[in-house]
Amino acid sequence: MTEAAEGKSVTTLRDLPRAIEPPRDLWPQIEARLDADSPAGATPVAAAGGTRRSTRAPLRWLAAAAMVASLAVGVWIGRSALPGAAAPLLGDFHPASGAMQTAWVSDLRYQREHEALMQSLGAQLAALPPASRAKVLGSLATIHEAKRQLEEALGKDPGNALLQELLVNTYQDEMRVLTDVHEAGTAGRGI
Amino acid sequence: MTLAQVEASPIDWEGALVERARAGDRRAFERLYREHSGRVYGLCLRMTRQPALAEDCTQETFINAWRALARFETRSSLSTWLHRIAVNVALAKRRKDARHEPLPQAEVEEERTESEWTLETPVEVEEIEAAIGSLPEGARDALVLHALYGYSHTEAAQMLGVAEGTCKAQLHRARKLLRERLNVEVG
Numbered sequence: 001m002t003e004a005a006e007g008k009s010v011t012t013l014r015d016l017p018r019a020i021e022p023p024r025d026l027w028p029q030i031e032a033r034l035d036a037d038s039p040a041g042a043t044p045v046a047a048a049g050g051t052r053r054s055t056r057a058p059l060r061w062l063a064a065a066a067m068v069a070s071l072a073v074g075v076w077i078g079r080s081a082l083p084g085a086a087a088p089l090l091g092d093f094h095p096a097s098g099a100m101q102t103a104w105v106s107d108l109r110y111q112r113e114h115e116a117l118m119q120s121l122g123a124q125l126a127a128l129p130p131a132s133r134a135k136v137l138g139s140l141a142t143i144h145e146a147k148r149q150l151e152e153a154l155g156k157d158p159g160n161a162l163l164q165e166l167l168v169n170t171y172q173d174e175m176r177v178l179t180d181v182h183e184a185g186t187a188g189r190g191i
Numbered sequence: 192m193t194l195a196q197v198e199a200s201p202i203d204w205e206g207a208l209v210e211r212a213r214a215g216d217r218r219a220f221e222r223l224y225r226e227h228s229g230r231v232y233g234l235c236l237r238m239t240r241q242p243a244l245a246e247d248c249t250q251e252t253f254i255n256a257w258r259a260l261a262r263f264e265t266r267s268s269l270s271t272w273l274h275r276i277a278v279n280v281a282l283a284k285r286r287k288d289a290r291h292e293p294l295p296q297a298e299v300e301e302e303r304t305e306s307e308w309t310l311e312t313p314v315e316v317e318e319i320e321a322a323i324g325s326l327p328e329g330a331r332d333a334l335v336l337h338a339l340y341g342y343s344h345t346e347a348a349q350m351l352g353v354a355e356g357t358c359k360a361q362l363h364r365a366r367k368l369l370r371e372r373l374n375v376e377v378g
Contacts, residue, residue, distance in 0.1 A: 009313035013338040016316060019229030020236055022246055027224055030253050031217065037254070162204040165222055169211065 110175075117178035124181050136181055143174045206265060213260050220260075224253050227270060231277050237335045238281040240324050248284060252277040274340065278332075278350045285328065308338040308366075311376035322372040326365055329353075333361035334369075 010016060125133050150167040157163060205226070211219035228249060235248035255276050256263075263272055310319075323331060323339075336347035337358070348358035370377045 008316050010316060010319065011310050011313050013308035013310075013319065013334075014341065016319060016339055018233055018340060020233035021229045022232045022249060023242060024246075026228065026232075026246060026250050026253075027221055030224065030250050031221070033250070033254050034217070034257055037258075160204070162208065162222060162226075165218070166204060166207055166211075169216070169218070 110171075114175065114178070117175070117182050120182055121178060124184070136177065139177055140174065143170060143177065146170045147174070205269060209260070209263065209265060209269060212257070213263075220253075220257055223269070227273050228253070230270060231273050234274055234277050234335065234340065235281055237320075237323065237339070238278070238332055239284070244284060248277060248280045251280045255280065271342075271346075274336075274342075275350050278336070282332075282352070307378070309378045310373070311378070314373055314375060319373065322369055325372060326368055329357075330361045330365035330368065333358050334365040337362055338365075 125136060128136065147167065147170050150163055150170060154160065154163050154167060205223070208219040208223050212223060231252050232245055232249045235252070236242060236245035239245050239248060252273060256273055259276070263269070323334060326334065332351055333347055336342045336350060337344065342350065344355050344358050344362075348355040351358065353361075366377050
């Protein structure tokens with residue numbers, strides 16, 4: 001049934017391969033269906049009308065928390081400062097494959113933009129009300145902790161593509177927060 | 192939890208991907224698809240015996256999973272959850288087919304509930320797959336879930352929507368037919 005199994009003999013049915021790769025990549029069609037079915041911006045959680053409390057391992061929590069933190073800051077800025085949200089600096093710059101993802105953080109453009117955003121962050125933060133500043137700093141701290149733990153895990157398992165993906169997602173979350181804060185400041189609308 | 196415990200704990204990358212997918216991260220869901228598509232397609236192919244139909248079932252499984260992701264209990268296995276969806280999808284597709292196979296009489300399989308499904312002599316994978324593929328639907332479904340994918344009688348029966356006794360009877364039937372078709376003892 002599979003090429004790998006050709007000519008191979010087994011003595012128990014449990015030794016038969018459980019996985020059989022589809023003859024073609026089914027993801028593009030699945031994604032097209034999801035795009036067609038879902039209203040813009042709908043998420044599985046939003047569709048179910050609620051959220052579920054995480055009870056699992058810390059890395060998962062951290063990765064999810066980093067993303068939620070970045071989203072929370074985005075929503076907060078959107079409500080309080082940016083009625084017509086501007087396009088993010090990296091809006092057109094999303095890695096499409098694992099190989100690209102691993103290269104993403106060492107990309108010069110990313111490094112330049114990250115450095116620029118970090119340099120202006122102090123001034124942007126100083127202009128924020130204390131509560132808002134605390135929220136941004138809390139979000140960034142969560143993201144940095146997620147990055148630290150994922151980098152440590154990758155140190156032990158450098159070839160783990162899933163960890164790489166989680167890490168790059170976390171870098172993207174950080175850039176989203178930095179970009180949102182930057183745009184809120186440069187829009188001159190005040191926060 | 193202390194930092195040492197954090198560092199020692201296994202990395203639940205799949206759980207992290209599920210959380211991200213739940214929040215709408217399509218890339219995380221794609222990663223889950225890439226991890227699980229082989230097992231889901233394998234199950235669908237064995238249940239339907241038609242590659243094109245198995246592809247449809249696989250796609251439908253992941254689309255349904257995306258829609259239901261918020262209801263997924265993270266303490267359970269994602270693989271098992273996807274398999275349940277896949278079985279439902281495959282059975283629903285089959286119901287559209289006009290053919291309805293009568294269920295066998297509920298003859299209870301002899302006490303071999305935890306059988307390893309061992310073969311008296313080695314048999315080529317292709318030959319076994321062909322023999323499994325030639326089984327009647329009900330017997331094949333029970334065999335695939337129980338003997339190949341390792342689900343208990345209770346789990347397989349629940350997934351298939353039949354009584355546990357019926358599932359056991361189907362397994363008994365599958366064993367008997369495999370024995371005949373492979374011409375080896377199936378223990």
